[in-house]
Amino acid sequence: MNYESTIPSEDIAIADDAEARSSTRKRLIIAAAVVTLLLLAYIGYNYFVGAGAEDDTASQAPAVTVMAPGKQLVTRTINATGTLAARREIPVSVVGEGGRVTNVYVDAGDWVKQGQVMASIDRSVQSQQAAGLEASVGASRADLNLAQANLDRAAQLVDRGFISKADIDRLTATRDSAAARLRVAQAQLNETRARNTRLDIVAPKAGFVLERNVEPGQTVTQGSGTLFLLAQDGEMELQARLGESDLANVSVGITAQVTPVGTTKELTGQIWQIAPVIDPQSRQGIARIALGYDSALRPGGFASARIRSGTSEVSVLPESALQNDSKGSFVYIVGPDNKAVRRDVVLGSVSDAGISITSGLSGNEKVVLRAGGFLSPGETVQPKLQKKADGA
Known part of the structure; x- marks a missing residue:
């Protein structure tokens, strides 16, 4: 007896569908794994390659x-330049009436003492005038002596009645008039002698002769200008020009090192005066640095200065x-x-x-x-x- 077993078609369809879904799931899992691996590979590549690029960039940096x-x-130091000059310039010119110069005793570059005769002026006429006044003084003195003698003799005769009081008064007036004339003559003589003394060109102060502008034989008067130029006591200065900000950082008494142009000599000076005004054109002011005499310092020349203005x-x-x-x-x-x-x-x-x-x-x-x-x-x-x- 033969048995024939049969499977329903619905069961077969269900089984085929489950198998298809399982296959699809596997494919999705595999695809996701592949994408993940690719993503990790991309990140790793960029990391290692980028780091290498940065290392390469860093290695190429200077x-x-x-x-x-x-x-x-x-120490705050201010550098400046300026002009050299005499600290105190003294122009010497004709004080008296002037005349013809007979002798010049000093030249530029010489030292003079106060009152020293620098040049003399012809005084032949003035000497004769002085001699005449001396004679006038002598005559006035003789007249005074005579008037005094007459008065003394008359005074002895008053008590005897030989001379009246009026005569005594007249003789006293004569004596006083003679004394006055003597004083006038003496004053005129003294004035002439003083004028003659002023004919000489003398140094008003001790110092160093910077300029000589007179020669023997020259006629000079009070309008002849400066005959000699002196630097009082030979003292010099540097008129250092400073900007407004630098000028605000210096004060009187600060030391400075000065080097004249063309030399290597460094001289020590001290600021003794600061300009109270600023030049509106250059916007600079002047700090005057006092210097002692040195042969390297020539007024009118240039010099540089290093001024120490404190620490910071x-x-x-x-x-x-x-x-x-x-x-x-x-x-x-x-x-x-x-x-x-x-x-x-x-x-x-x-x-x-x-x-x-x-x-x-x-x-x-x-x-x-x-x-x-x-x-x-x-x-x-x-x-x-x-x-x-x-x-x-």
């Missing part, structure tokens, strides 16, 4: 030497670290990200240690010492720290 300048106490705590940089453009002075500093950053600064005085920075730096920055002219803001660099600048 190496620069930097320093942290800090702060130090420096500032950063000091070598000249190689400083840059300039139309906006002013600046330096490059290196930030934490090794990027070059421009920093504007205000320059102060110059010393052997370098140039002081009065504003713009705290002293803790990393300042590029060299090659700043080849950098641009934001550029990546490789900083090499140096505690002190070369030559500092």
Whole structure:
């Protein structure tokens, strides 16, 4: 007997559908795994390749030497130039009536004492006038002596009745008149002698002769101008020109080192006067630096001065670290990200240690010492720290 078993068609369809769904699920899982692997590979590639590119960029960045300048106490020095001159100039000219010069006893470059005769003027006529006045004084004195003798004799005869009181009064008046004439003659003689003395050109003060403008045979009068020019006691000065800001930082008594142009000699002076006004054209004032006599100092010449105007705590940089453009002075500093950053600064005085920075730096920055002219803001660099600048 044969048995034939049959499977319903619905069951077969259900089984085929489950198998299809299982196959689809597997394909989705495999696809997701492939995508995940591709994504991880892409991220890994970018990470390692990008890091290598950054390393390569860093390796190609320029190496620069930097320093942290800090702060130090420096002497503020003001540099100035100016004209040399006599501290006290004394022009010497004709005091009296003048005349023909007979002798000149000094020349430019000589030293003279107070009252020393520098030049003499012909006084032949004045001498004769003085002689005539001396004779007049003698005659007046003789008249006075005679009048006094007559009065004395008359006074002895009054008591005897030979001379009246009127005669005594007349003789007394004659004596007084003779005394007055003598005083007048003596005064005229003294005046003439004083005038004759003033004919000589004498030094009013001791000093150094800067100029001589008279020669023997020359006729001079009170309108002849300056015959000699003296520097009182030989003292000189430098009339140093300073800007308004520098002038505000100096005071009377500050020392200065002065070097005349054309020499290597350095002379020590002291500011003795500061101009109370500023030139409206140049915006400068004058600080007058007193100097003792030295052969290197020639009035009218130029000289440079270094004026020490106190101390201050500032950063000091070598000249190689400083840059300039139309906006002013600046330096490059290196930030934490090794990027070059421009920093504007205000320059102060110059010393052997370098140039002081009065504003713009705290002293803790990393300042590029060299090659700043080849950098641009934001550029990546490789900083090499140096505690002190070369030559500092």
